[in-house]
Structure formats: structure tokens, C-alpha cells
Amino acid sequence: MSLIYCFFTLFIAFLLCFEQISAASAQCKTVTVDQSGRGDFSTIQSAINSVPSKNGFWYCINVNPGTYREKLKIPRDKPFIVLKGSGQTKTKVVWNEPYLDNATFTSLADNIIVESMSFVNIYNGPRSNNPRVPALAAMVNGDKSFFYQCGFSGVQDTLWDATGRHYFKECYIEGAVDFIFGRGQTIYEGCTIRYLGEMLPPQFVGFITAQGRDNPSDPNGFVFKNCNIYGKGATYLGRPWREYSRVLFYNCNFSKVVYPLGWQAWKSVGKEQTLSFSEYKNYGAGADTSKRVKWVKKLDPHTVGMLTSMSYINSDGWLQSFPL
Numbered sequence: 001m002s003l004i005y006c007f008f009t010l011f012i013a014f015l016l017c018f019e020q021i022s023a024a025s026a027q028c029k030t031v032t033v034d035q036s037g038r039g040d041f042s043t044i045q046s047a048i049n050s051v052p053s054k055n056g057f058w059y060c061i062n063v064n065p066g067t068y069r070e071k072l073k074i075p076r077d078k079p080f081i082v083l084k085g086s087g088q089t090k091t092k093v094v095w096n097e098p099y100l101d102n103a104t105f106t107s108l109a110d111n112i113i114v115e116s117m118s119f120v121n122i123y124n125g126p127r128s129n130n131p132r133v134p135a136l137a138a139m140v141n142g143d144k145s146f147f148y149q150c151g152f153s154g155v156q157d158t159l160w161d162a163t164g165r166h167y168f169k170e171c172y173i174e175g176a177v178d179f180i181f182g183r184g185q186t187i188y189e190g191c192t193i194r195y196l197g198e199m200l201p202p203q204f205v206g207f208i209t210a211q212g213r214d215n216p217s218d219p220n221g222f223v224f225k226n227c228n229i230y231g232k233g234a235t236y237l238g239r240p241w242r243e244y245s246r247v248l249f250y251n252c253n254f255s256k257v258v259y260p261l262g263w264q265a266w267k268s269v270g271k272e273q274t275l276s277f278s279e280y281k282n283y284g285a286g287a288d289t290s291k292r293v294k295w296v297k298k299l300d301p302h303t304v305g306m307l308t309s310m311s312y313i314n315s316d317g318w319l320q321s322f323p324l
Contacts, residue, residue, distance in 0.1 A: 028058040065090040076108040085117025103136035118151030178210035185220040197233020209238030211245040221246030230255040239266040246276040258286030
């Protein structure tokens with residue numbers, strides 16, 4: 001009798017789960033972008049433009065393989081978009097323009113999913129003679145944004161993780177100067193982070209992060225969890241963009257590319273006590289902390305647990321509501 005009851009309970013649970021998945025799928029209107037004209041749209045931006053203003057249902061944009069030379073923008077009034085490519089190396093969006101308001105990809109809306117595609121700003125790329133200035137691959141300024149197996153390529157200010165709760169999983173990010181910066185409340189998990197020291201003058205030491213927390217009560221900060229840090233030359237893990245900057249590297253693989261001092265105070269010299277730059281249980285040739293700056297924060301296990309838990313960005317369960 002108990003076996004029958006257990007089977008019946010499992011069967012009901014399966015039906016409920018199936019209904020939830022089907023309901024989520026039914027809510028997601030799907031269109032296809034294909035450069036050859038075999039889809040609903042030939043450009044990604046035209047597909048984004050087709051999303052109704054203030055839409056309340058998921059709108060799925062599938063992007064076929066190709067290099068799309070366009071500048072993309074998801075406006076603030078177009079939430080609930082799923083932008084899905086055909087693979088990080090197969091679907092690329094490339095642009096060639098400097099400064100903070102000209103990112104290859106700009107996302108201003110809440111509830112955004114981007115998967116399996118790359119964003120590149122070639123303004124300071126290997127074949128460029130342009131002066132090195134900020135040239136963004138992406139700017140993310142909406143709340144509840146999830147990036148999965150995406151690529152971000154630039155030299156200076158590659159990824160502007162501006163504001164909001166964000167989750168980057170198994171992404172690839174490369175650059176040389178402040179190439180992950182902003183005020184996001186973000187977990188980077190299982191990401192590959194490449195320092196492009198070859199793009200800078202010899203003996204120049206670069207910077208991976210420039211986090212912008214400007215108040216001790218602000219919840220934002222960057223958490224790098226189970227990431228791989230490598231490249232050529234030498235780079236600091238970060239410097240502060242604002243006086244309460246917060247960055248934690250946890251259980252990451254540091255190659256020898258990490259500069260022994262680890263961190264730079266930059267414009268916060270003399271006020272280092274307000275900074276929260278931390279490392280915990282990292283490993284590899286660059287993980288030796290014996291020569292780190294003396295003001296690096298030593299976090300207790302409880303605080304580390306709070307920052308590395310998904311509840312740091314997902315306390316209200318928004319990720320579980322996504323059609324993943």
C-alpha cells in the first residue's frame with residue numbers, strides 16, 4: 001500500500017512540474033534571427049524592437065550562428081526577454097566605438113536572460129591603432145539579469161556591471177584595464193577571466209576589477225566564485241572605483257598573472273580601511289598572499305558564506321521564476 005502511495009505522490013509531483021514547464025513555455029513567444037533571411041528577422045535589434053513595450057510575458061529571441069555587426073540596446077520598458085545565441089563562438093555581436101554610452105550591448109530592462117553568445121568591442125583590438133580609451137562590450141543596468149555561457153571581449157572597461165542583481169555563470173571575460181567595473185550586486189560563478197597584458201605597454205600592471213560601492217550600507221559588490229584567472233603579463237585583482245568598493249575572490253584558480261601585491265588603493269590611498277577587498281581559499285601560482293597589501297580584508301567564514309551563497313543575489317527567488 002505504501003509503495004502505491006509513494007508512486008502516486010511522485011506521479012502527481014511530475015504532472016505539476018510538467019504543467020509548470022509547459023505554462024512557462026506557452027508564455028514565451030519565440031522568434032528567430034538569421035542573417036541569411038531564413039528567420040523572422042535579419043538583425044538582432046529589429047527583433048528586440050518587436051517586443052511590446054511593458055510586456056509581461058517572456059519573449060524568446062533565438063539568434064542563429066553568425067557575426068552580427070550591430071549595436072544592441074534593450075530599453076528599460078522591455079523586460080522579460082530571453083536572448084539566446086547558438087554558442088559563445090558561433091554567435092557574435094561586434095561593434096567598434098569608444099566611450100561609456102556606446103557599448104556593443106546595452107541592457108537597461110529588468111528580467112533579462114542572455115545565453116550562448118559573445119559581445120565584442122574591437123575599438124582597441126589587436127589590429128587597431130586607436131588610442132586606448134573605455135570601449136565597452138556590454139553594459140548591464142537592469143535588475144535580475146542572468147548571463148549563461150556568454151563572452152565579453154574588450155581592452156578597457158569591457159563589462160560595465162552597472163547596477164542591479166546579476167548572475168554570470170560559465171562566462172568568458174577578457175580585458176586589461178578595469179575590465180569588470182560598476183556597482184552591480186553580482187556573482188560570477190565558474191567564469192574564465194583572461195587578462196590581456198599583451199595589449200598594454202611593457203611593464204604596465206593592469207586591473208581586473210573596479211567596483212563602485214559608495215556607501216557601507218549598500219548591498220552591492222562583486223563575488224568571483226570558482227573562476228579561472230589567467231593571461232599574459234601582470235595584473236592587480238582590482239582597485240576601487242568608489243570608497244567602499246567590495247570584491248571577493250573565492251575558490252578561484254589564480255595563475256602567475258596575478259601581481260603579488262594583489263590590490264591597489266588608487267584614489268583611496270589613506271582611506272584603505274573603508275575598502276573590502278578579500279580572497280578566500282584560492283589556489284594556483286598566483287594565490288600566495290604573503291606579499292599582498294596589508295589592508296586586504298580578512299573575512300570570517302560566516303561572512304564568506306553569506307557572500308558566496310546564491311541568497312546574496314537571489315533572496316526573493318527571482319532566478320527560480322526564470323524559464324531556464
